[in-house]
Amino acid sequence: MARRYSWILAAAGAMSLLVAGCGSATTSSSSSSSAPIKIGVPVPLSGSYASAGEDIVDGAKLAAAKINGSGGVLGRKIQIVPVDDACDAQTATQAAQNLVSQNVTAVAGGYCSSASLPELQVFHSQGDLPFVLDASTNPQLTELGYNDVFRTIGRDDEQGPFAANFIANYLHAKKVVVMDDNSTYAVGLQQDTVKALKSYGITATVQHLTPGQSDYTSVLTQINQLHPDVLYYTGYFTEMGLLLKQAHQLGYTFQMMGGDATNSPTVLSTAGSAANNFIVTTAPLAQFLGTAKSYVTQYTQKYGQAPGPYSVYEYDAVSVVAQAIKNAGSTKASKINAALSKIHDFKGLTGTFSFNKIGDRTPAVYITLRVVNGKFTAYKELNDAGQWVSVH
């Protein structure tokens, strides 16, 4: 008997969810004029990426505090509504439904691309809720062509050309080896880099390694026989630390570079002094952005630690949403989306940017870091004239 009731309850629940889902498009615009404007922030708040998620929520809250401090938007306060997507597609769908049922006006957040994808499907299908991504870098997210998806961070496929430009025009390398670890992400970056290197007249040699081993001396010996100027590794930090250490032990002197997945303290603790002079291509941390100096101080004061990699991008995501609502003069999703797509030269903490046709940030920000005395320090960036200059 009890079991039969639970079925009925479940069915009723599902029905009400459906109704709530269909109704959201109309209810979100008709909420009362003094209530706060809710901005949803779906990020992992449990599991191994929880710290990254909390960092993003903190960035969102700082942005909301700043906006509310200067009178809010359309005379209303901004309220941040964090939900846990656990970096998991299934949980993410529920988290997105949760935000829709709370009548959020827009969404700014996301961490794992694999969770952001189902989220944006939910938002797109339920009233075209504006979704500004702060950390999900998979190209597919904007390539879907939805008119409600934007992002304040660069895409994976922009890093390869950036790295190739640096290798060709700053390092002036002639012989280049690009190595991946056979993972989807690393192979993608490897292919983008090799393709871009070709446009500079450099034919790179491609290498692969099998991650999870401890010994890469054979691969390194093989690479060294080509006498390369540069080895660019597109995989993750674990292997990078070992590669640096073992190349140093073998006495090899070619320049080692890594993609953004090698931007980790583990590299430094594994390789020790062998990490010196190692170069990383990455989206800059707030610490390395001249425009975000006061943000870093403010964040550190409030939360007792330096901001993580993405909080400053989330700050810009929330700020740009607020700006779009202001420009639109409405909390109606379609009007905000239109205003977002017209955002031009927005002055964010991560620099001045606009959104292109599919909602991607232009220009993308990447910089290079170099290890000096056992620490990642800002190295070179491209200026607006396309020249390599020191990051200040």
Added chain:
Amino acid sequence: MSVFVQYLVNGLTIGSFYALVALGYTMIYGIIRLINFAHGDLFMVGAFAGWLVVAAAAGMHLPVAMQLLLALLIAMLAVGLLAMGIERVAYQPLLKSSRLSILITALGVSLALENGAMIAFGAGFDTFPANILPLTGFHLFGAQVGYVQVAMFALALLLMVGLYLFVQFTPVGTAMRALSFDQDAARLMGINVEGVVLITFLLGGSLAAASGVMMGLYYTQINFMMGFLMGLRAFTAAVLGGIGNIPGAMVGGLLIGVLQSLSAGYISSQWQDVIVFAVLILVLVFKPTGIFGERVVERM
């Protein structure tokens, strides 16, 4: 030529780590016919024990040589005792039951150790101090050989020779060999079978711990799953050399290391495991007892 020597040197270094772990597999199989799947994880626990000792000793400002010695000895002792405890609790009650139940118990112990280490030390990587060992070396036939590599190889060799002498020339060693021939007969001759089995686990565990500490120091990164791949390869080494045969495990370990290094260097690192296992299959097809394996009854 110089490149070949380089591959060889690197292969021998990693091979000596494999060999130390393979010895434990082979000894335990030789005595109680158990493939101790938890053995690779004892290697991992050894690495973490050494890591803790180095951290504590560095905190007390002991000289580096002292830190290393303490790490090695304490880790060997601790893991040796842990292996004895595991034998007493998990394996001894099952020695008379079917081979399958004790094998599954070994898998369970392996999972318990892995997940225990994950809870204790986290799922990420921990690192030994990167510059605790010198990175310098010398040239040999055009290949770069690190002093550390030589020291690791020498230490591994020393432990292996020590074990061989122990098994061949001491009363306990003689008892171990007697056990491997025929357990019941050994018992009838007045040998304390349970005690000898425990000592075998002590030896196997401490050799695995030595390998774990050395590998942790050499590559600096340690992780709760590091024992899995090591266990698989060391087991392969033991089978390749002839399981139950002590010199076989040593040669098998070194051979696997060199094979891996050569195939990663001359072909591709993606193929190294394929080649290693292909060689294993070939050896087993033509000589099912492994390289050094002899008559089925005589082991060790």
